[in-house]
Amino acid sequence: KAGVTQTPRYLIKTRGQQVTLSCSPISGHRSVSWYQQTPGQGLQFLFEYFSETQRNKGNFPGRFSGRQFSNSRSEMNVSTLELGDSALYLCASSWEGQLNTEAFFGQGTRLTVV
Amino acid sequence: DQQVKQNSPSLSVQEGRISILNCDYTNSMFDYFLWYKKYPAEGPTFLISISSIKDKNEDGRFTVFLNKSAKHLSLHIVPSQPGDSAVYFCAASVPNSGNTPLVFGKGTRLSVIA
Numbered sequence: 001k002a003g004v005t006q007t008p009r010y011l012i013k014t015r016g017q018q019v020t021l022s023c024s025p026i027s028g029h030r031s032v033s034w035y036q037q038t039p040g041q042g043l044q045f046l047f048e049y050f051s052e053t054q055r056n057k058g059n060f061p062g063r064f065s066g067r068q069f070s071n072s073r074s075e076m077n078v079s080t081l082e083l084g085d086s087a088l089y090l091c092a093s094s095w096e097g098q099l100n101t102e103a104f105f106g107q108g109t110r111l112t113v114v
Numbered sequence: 115d116q117q118v119k120q121n122s123p124s125l126s127v128q129e130g131r132i133s134i135l136n137c138d139y140t141n142s143m144f145d146y147f148l149w150y151k152k153y154p155a156e157g158p159t160f161l162i163s164i165s166s167i168k169d170k171n172e173d174g175r176f177t178v179f180l181n182k183s184a185k186h187l188s189l190h191i192v193p194s195q196p197g198d199s200a201v202y203f204c205a206a207s208v209p210n211s212g213n214t215p216l217v218f219g220k221g222t223r224l225s226v227i228a
Contacts, residue, residue, distance in 0.1 A: 004157070033215055042120075042220035043158070043203060056215045090157050092216075102148055103216060105157030 002027065004093050004106035012112045018079040021109045025072050025093030031055075032074040033103060034066060037088040046089075049074050081113045117141045118206050120219035129228045133191040137204030137219055140185065144206040148216065149178060149189050152201045161202075162189070194226045 005024040013019050025032050033056075034046040045058035049068035066076040072093075078085055088110050092103035119138045127133045137147075145166040150158035164171040164178045164187065171178050177190045191198055201223045205216040 006157075035218075040123075040220060043205075043216075043218040045215045045217070048215055058215070092157075102160040102163060104160065105150075107155070107157045 004091055004104055006089075006091050006106035006109050008109060009107065010110045010112075012114060013081050015081055015083060015113055017081050018077060019081060019111060020075055020077045021089055021091075021111075023074045023076075023091030023093075023106060025074070025091075026095075026104055029093035029095050029104075030072050031094045032068055032072065033092045033094075034074070034076050035090045035092065036060075037090060037108070038086075043090065046076065078111075083113050086111060086113045115140075116220075117144075118204055118217050118219040120202075120204055120222045122222050123220070124223040124225070126225045126227060127194045129196055129226055130193045133189075133194045133198065133224055133226065135189040135191075135202050135204075135222050135224065137187045137189075138185055139187075139206050141206070141208065141217075142185065143208045144217075146207045147178070147180060147187050148205045148207075149176075150203040150205060150218075151198075152203060152221070158203055191224075194224075196226050196228050199224055199226045 007022045031050045033048040035043040037043050048056040052068045063079045068074045088108045090108045092105045094103045148163040149161040151161045152158040162173050162176045164180050180187045201221045203221045204219040
C-alpha cells in the first residue's frame with residue numbers, strides 16, 4: 001500500500017509569488033490534514049478536508065487555502081508569499097471510520113521563500 | 115496559547131539506558147494522545163497512542179503513561195538505541211462529531227549516545 005505522497009519535495013519561491021502544494025493520501029483515506037512545521041514551533045494545524053469539504057481550520061491568514069478533489073487528493077495554496085512562510089509543509093491522511101485514528105504523514109514539502 | 119507543551123527541547127541519553135520524554139497539556143477535553151517520531155527530511159511517523167480511559171500503554175520498548183489529574187503524559191523508551199535518535203512530538207485530540215485535528219507540542223530532540 002503506497003503511503004502519503006507529497007509533491008514537490010522542495011520549492012524555492014520569491015516573496016509575493018504564490019505556490020501550490022499537492023498531497024495524495026493513502027488509498028481509502030478520505031481525510032487530509034495540512035500542517036506547517038517551522039523551527040521551534042512544532043507542527044501547526046492549517047486545515048483539514050474530508051469528502052471535498054473543509055471540516056476544520058487552524059489559525060492561519062486567508063492567504064493559506066486548500067481544496068480536496070473527488071479522489072481525495074488535496075492541494076494547498078499560499079498566495080502573496082512572505083519570508084515567514086518558509087517552512088516544511090506536511091500533509092497527513094487518515095481513515096474516517098472511527099474517532100481518533102492516528103494520522104499518516106507524507107515526507108513534506110520544504111518551501112523556501114527568498 | 116500552547117495547549118500541548120514539551121518543555122524539554124532536547125534530551126541526551128546513553129545507549130541502553132531509559133529515555134523519558136515528557137508532555138503536558140492544558141485542555142481537559144483532550145481524550146486521546148499520541149507520540150510521533152520524526153527523522154530529518156521525513157514526515158512524522160506514528161509511534162504509540164493512549165486513550166484517556168487508560169493510564170498506560172506498552173508496545174515493545176515503548177511505553178506511554180498518562181496522568182490525567184496532572185494533565186501529563188510521558189514516553190519511556192527502554193532500552194534506548196542509537197536509532198531512536200530523532201525528534202519526538204506529543205499530540206492530543208479533542209472529541210468531535212468527526213475526525214479532529216491533532217494538536218502537537220513543539221517536540222523534543224532525543225540523542226542516544228553509543
